[in-house]
Amino acid sequence: MSTTARMIKTHPAAGLRQSDALQACIDACxxxxxxxxxxxxxxxxxxxxxxxxxxxxxxxxxxxxxxxxGAVLTRLTEPNxxxxxxxxxxxxxxxxxxxxxxERHKDMHEHCTVCAEACRRYEQACRDxxxxxxxTDRSGTTTNRSLPAEVSLIHFPAANCRAVPRAxxxxxxRRPPHAPPP
Numbered sequence: 001m002s003t004t005a006r007m008i009k010t011h012p013a014a015g016l017r018q019s020d021a022l023q024a025c026i027d028a029c030x031x032x033x034x035x036x037x038x039x040x041x042x043x044x045x046x047x048x049x050x051x052x053x054x055x056x057x058x059x060x061x062x063x064x065x066x067x068x069x070g071a072v073l074t075r076l077t078e079p080n081x082x083x084x085x086x087x088x089x090x091x092x093x094x095x096x097x098x099x100x101x102x103e104r105h106k107d108m109h110e111h112c113t114v115c116a117e118a119c120r121r122y123e124q125a126c127r128d129x130x131x132x133x134x135x136t137d138r139s140g141t142t143t144n145r146s147l148p149a150e151v152s153l154i155h156f157p158a159a160n161c162r163a164v165p166r167a168x169x170x171x172x173x174r175r176p177p178h179a180p181p182p
Contacts, residue, residue, distance in 0.1 A: 002027065004074075013077040021125075021132035022073060028125035029070030029091060032118065036063035036098060039115035046109065055101050059115065062098035065091050066122065073129075085135050088126050095123035 001009075005023045040059035043052040069091040072083060099119035106113040 007074075008076070011076045021129045025088070025125045025129040026070050026073050028122040029066040029073065032066035032095060032122040033063045033070065035115055035118045035122075036060070036066065039102065039111050042109070042111035043105075052105065052109075055105055055112065058098045058101040062094045062119065065094045069126070085130070085133075088130050088135070092123045092126035092130070095119040095126065099123065 002023065004026050005019065008019045008023055036059040040056045040063070043049065043056045043059065046052060049056075065087075069087045072087050096119070099116045102112040102116035102119065104112075106116055
């Protein structure tokens with residue numbers, strides 16, 4: 001049993017208890033942060049570093065988003081489902097983007113191949129947890145279970161991994177219960 005699994009199992013707080021999917025996602029997010037940081041560092045060591053700027057930037061963005069997602073999911077006491085869902089959706093989208101960027105360089109840089117393959121696994125771990133929590137269906141379509149439709153932040157389709165922002169998602173006709181008055 002991994003340390004992550006043991007911590008989830010022994011945590012006294014109720015709430016997010018899809019322990020297999022949760023544990024897999026936390027472990028994947030933290031591993032992704034390391035993998036993407038290592039890929040960015042390897043890109044910096046390449047002779048053609050100027051050609052890898054976008055890859056380096058995407059790797060570092062993915063590492064930061066994954067580290068934040070892993071941290072948010074690790075905190076089980078009184079979880080905020082809006083935040084959890086938002087970071088999971090963002091993490092899946094960023095992992096997909098990072099995989100696509102690294103795939104552009106995989107023929108020349110083995111580290112990009114490793115990172116791209118890993119990011120696909122990490123993206124899937126996020127999508128699996130979204131499904132386990134009922135926030136997406138098996139096809140990857142976002143559902144609005146436990147969140148009002150107007151609060152849903154961004155839709156990330158699984159098919160092409162490109163983020164499709166909804167029109168001004170921050171302007172809602174109804175505030176979430178925890179939002180301060182305007």
